[in-house]
Amino acid sequence: MLSEVCPVCSSPLFEIGGEMRCLRCDKPVVRVREESEVYVASTPLVLTQLENAIVAKLDALTALLQQTTEPEEIKQLSETLSSLVKLFHESRKLGETFRKQ
Numbered sequence: 001m002l003s004e005v006c007p008v009c010s011s012p013l014f015e016i017g018g019e020m021r022c023l024r025c026d027k028p029v030v031r032v033r034e035e036s037e038v039y040v041a042s043t044p045l046v047l048t049q050l051e052n053a054i055v056a057k058l059d060a061l062t063a064l065l066q067q068t069t070e071p072e073e074i075k076q077l078s079e080t081l082s083s084l085v086k087l088f089h090e091s092r093k094l095g096e097t098f099r100k101q
């Protein structure tokens with residue numbers, strides 16, 4: 001077991017076959033040296049947090065949409081929901097490129 005922890009799930013890392021691996025994520029983890037690498041390593045975590053936040057907002061806004069009969073409010077809520085759904089898709093797409101590694 002190494003002193004470093006996984007940037008995604010914070011589990012302790014293990015050195016297996018010359019590379020650092022997170023057993024929980026079942027993925028190799030690259031040792032972080034520079035600021036930009038920190039950013040890349042933490043991106044899947046940031047995206048997951050973003051997706052969780054979007055889902056929570058979708059839930060809250062859907063509840064509001066169910067309650068309102070005000071056309072202007074329905075329009076605003078629909079537009080907001082639409083952009084949240086788009087953002088969610090973009091985040092999932094971006095996340096896939098990291099999850100494939």
Ligand SMILES: [Zn+2]
Nearest residue numbers: 006009022025
């Ligand atoms: Zn992990």
